[in-house]
Amino acid sequence: MSQVPREEPYNSDDELLDEYHFDYKKVKPNRFAIHDEKQRLSIVVLDEDVAQVFTTPESVNKVLRALIETMPQPTKDPFLPN
Secondary structure, three states, X not given: OOOOOOOOOOOHHHOOOOOOXXXXXXXXXXXXXXXXXXXXXXXXXXXXHHHHHOOOHHHHHHHHHHHHHHOOOOOOOOOOOO
């Protein structure tokens, strides 16, 4: 480390506080956030043996979509509410 003294004196106001209080009444929505519910990103952790076979998100999605196609679709009961 350099032993050259700082040009500015040490300022304790630059330190992090133990606690912060935010006024949540002034909060604005994040304009960069995705607001479309269809575009949600879900993170799933694969077991090591599965991750060795399916190395890309595309390969995982392709197999899962094929599996979904083989599954029986639930029938809609006309007597139950939507």
